Amino acid sequence: MFSKRGCSHCTFQNCPVRPYAKRKPNTKQADCIYDCLDLWLVKWAGLLGDGHQLHGISTFSFQTWLSQARQSKDYALPNSSWSQGMMDLYSRFLEMCKDGTWKRIPSYTWLYRSTQLNLKKSLKLTSEKERKETRLFPRNMDTEGVGFEYAMFLNPSEKRMVCLFQPGPYLEGHPGFAHGGSTATIIDSTIGGCAIFVAGRVMTANLSINYRNPIPLGSVVLVDSKVDQVEGRKVFLSCQVRSIDGQTLHAEATALFIRLDSTKSLQQQMSSQ
Template sequence: MAWSVGRICKGFLRLGLLSKQTQLIPVTSVSVGTVRTAVTLPSFLFPKPRDFSLPNSSWGLEMMRMYEHYNRQCEVETEGGQKQEGPWQKLPSYNRLLKYATGGVYLSEMIQSKARLFTRNIRNPGAAFEYVLFVNSEEQKCVCVLQAGHLLEGPPGHVHGGAIATMIDTVTGTHATILSGPVMTANLNINYRRPIPLGSTVLLESSLEKKEGRKTFITCRVTSTDGSKLHTETSALFLSISASHLLSGL
């Protein structure tokens, strides 16, 4: 392995893609029964991860309209013509996150390569969860624009209640993490008021209720984009955790 990396690096030096001052940092990774040392190569060798919260061809007019509405508020122009950060910030969304299983067991490379976030594991655009999150730190709010695809059907022509709960947990959990650092869901209390038609676009609006020690209390409403229809109301509780808690299985 070291010999192969050395040859690769020499090739990059000849092509001018690496300078002799470039540092190659050894990184030790542990798998079951083995200790391996790898070398960190320059970032240009690896493709930038895809942000799944950017518009694609499956997005309908209402999804695009709401995306542009909040995206315009991520950057504002001052009186002097300068650009500065606005009240909202768009959060990127990738399709994988975890490398460790409960108990701190390092996953095999095969499992790692196949692991995907539940809400981002459908390759067909528009088939399931199409969503984008924006956060407003000053108001301590988070909003999600969601377009529900045809694979989320529960009642005929409408979104499955479990899929709605998944998105509520995703949005409130992300919001709680921004507010309090690493957290785990302790409780979700969801009141379903009105079904969500498949293919429709809705808003999930998350707000901080209060923080008490390790506890972060969040409320969330799912509504039509114009606010005239209330689909669900939720109260959620999240507990702050440390990385050691997560890896030890709590």
């Protein structure tokens, strides 16, 4: 039932999923192992259910291990689904990080790990349940390239956050183009990251988007957001979504974020409303 060859893709011994696959360019070995294990679990653990023993390891403990491994995986690193355009833009921003002007924002399955943002207080206020179980919406797909492929960079002095975004086929709206809701999601997340950096724990109160030109699936766009004004608890931001060459304006948006009570956890805040 299991190949004894080992997976040439990730070198995970006895991987039954891709015994003959070649390693994809730019794939980190660790990422690939998670992929293979994931598919392996879906294939076998899903069929057998929890509590069964495979190779002496219970599927339950394997799932727990996998879930912990996923939480510590940085999804904003290049993977083999990234187009050359995405890689080039990523390299350009990485270069600009060298003198400290820009900072790459790692991206985990839960928001509050992003230590580059202004979240030290929020981290303390986040419950164990929130930390372990909150899964950030744009990271809702495990297969690389099918949904939201993105990486963010923060310019602290300009209070600006950019997001390199490559929408995959599962985000389709009109044939061949990204669904407007997926564009709204990536705008909300980018603007939201910027607002979090400036004000800490915030929520979107208003997001207004003008869609100017559709975004082809698989293309790469730059979501460029900045803080315009802070008035008490209110953070006003604006954003533009453009093609890499800057020639096509895909969308522009304005947003209002409201800072939450910094002494209360999100749960306390919500239940007191």
